[in-house]
Amino acid sequence: MEKMWAGRFEKASDRLADDFNSSIHFDKKLYKQDIKGSMEHAAMLCRSGILNIQELAKISDGLASILEDLESGALDFDENAEDIHMFVEAELTKRIGDTGKKLHTARSRNDQVALDLRLYMREETIEVVELLKKLTAATLSLAKKNTETIMPGYTHLQRAQPITFAHHLLAYGMMFTRDIGRLSDCKKRMNYSPLGSCALAGTTYPTDRLYTAEKLGFDGICENSIDGVSDRDFAVELLSACSLIMTHLSRF
Numbered sequence: 001m002e003k004m005w006a007g008r009f010e011k012a013s014d015r016l017a018d019d020f021n022s023s024i025h026f027d028k029k030l031y032k033q034d035i036k037g038s039m040e041h042a043a044m045l046c047r048s049g050i051l052n053i054q055e056l057a058k059i060s061d062g063l064a065s066i067l068e069d070l071e072s073g074a075l076d077f078d079e080n081a082e083d084i085h086m087f088v089e090a091e092l093t094k095r096i097g098d099t100g101k102k103l104h105t106a107r108s109r110n111d112q113v114a115l116d117l118r119l120y121m122r123e124e125t126i127e128v129v130e131l132l133k134k135l136t137a138a139t140l141s142l143a144k145k146n147t148e149t150i151m152p153g154y155t156h157l158q159r160a161q162p163i164t165f166a167h168h169l170l171a172y173g174m175m176f177t178r179d180i181g182r183l184s185d186c187k188k189r190m191n192y193s194p195l196g197s198c199a200l201a202g203t204t205y206p207t208d209r210l211y212t213a214e215k216l217g218f219d220g221i222c223e224n225s226i227d228g229v230s231d232r233d234f235a236v237e238l239l240s241a242c243s244l245i246m247t248h249l250s251r252f
Helices: 015-021 024-047 053-072 084-104 109-144 165-190 209-215 225-230 233-250
Strands: 150-155 158-164
Touching (some): 024 053, 024 084, 158 165
16 A cells, blocks of 8 residues: 655655554554544534535545445455555555545544544443443442352451451442443543544634544543643553453452
8 A cells, every 4th residue: 555645755765664553453443433533524524615525425435435435344344554544544445436536635644543542442441331331230230139248358368357248249339320420421531523623723624623522422522632642641540440440340
């Protein structure tokens, strides 16, 4: 696959440099989010008069076919692509021609990857919350059946006081409840759209950031474009919450 920035170079880049810059081997996991974000971005470009309806139809159909082929296994990821964004754009252009190149109008890979990551993490957060709710409910159900089951309570590896098995189980129920709260708080802070921030300072095109934010299920937009594309505190925060979950589970 020819690199989209190859025109700046007089000869091919060194393979070591390519390997260092490549992220397709792990960010291909974001293909659903990348395509979803691109579909709504294209719809916004048409709504803003940047694409016409025929161009939007070609781009939307092309993206839908890529998603379908990736899901079915009819299309494999090109490991020579630098990242998932370039892979999707190159595949789209191969399928629908130069119209595919218009998709990236008023967008940078900087806000694109920030968008994909937020979409992915939001979905994963929702899934983990649901799993924790089921685990908490199961713990509560078992506790109700063991309100009179006596067991030793330990401190410093020594038997200390008699407790019920229900009391022991409900300790974990409290931990999991706090974990759910932490994840819910994480989701609130990550659920803002960076799309439209572009490289770092927005765009001169007449785009509608609020439209894409609403269509993609965000609570609003990142109000500072530099913050929107450069910060990953929401990712670190989620990792911290997940670490606490694993710590609680390890005590089971």
